[in-house]
Amino acid sequence: MDFAELKQECLVCRRCPLCKTRTNVVFGQGAQDAEVLFVGEGPGQSEDEKGQPFVGRSGQLLDKYLFAIDLDRSRNCYIANIVKCRPPQNRDPLPEEREACMPWLREQFRFIRPKIIVCLGRIAAQSMIRPDFAITKEHGQFFEKGGTLFMATFHPAALLRNPAQKPEAFSDFAVLRDKIREVCGHTY
Ligand code: URA
8 A cells, every 4th residue: 555545545534433523534744755744633623624734823833833944844744633533623532533543643654754753732742652741841852762753842723822832832843953953864
């Protein structure tokens, strides 16, 4: 199976009840050879409508942070989510929905083979790094797992609600840029 076939399979997924309320599956977007993979929580309304990750207000903010460190989803990074279908009313995805969806992210990881995974927000960090991950304390730090570097930063939607955290988020992206320079071969 190639990456395009994986996507086609995912687009018709019925592994959890979120398939009943979705408009579109949001598989992910970006360069297939990306060395940096960003992982959010799950699609919101705009993403559900368009079938692409982070295209609403929080996506516009994310794109600004990416631009600031020379990343661009059309060129040198990839953006995916823990769950590929929108949870109704934007509630947190349930543990069983995350578990049902995680094999898709694992397969994306197997194809892309990123050097760095950046978790956007608590849900992604707790699913990918550690169940008790504390984003306010541990954001911007790197954790090595199985040869891949993981870090987490604030979810852009949280930054829209709480702009006081923006400088800390900005410094996380600066730390990320330095790490990319150190460990990535073709991102810059
Ligand atoms: N929030 C997320 O976590 N993911 C998206 O794709 C959009 C908003």
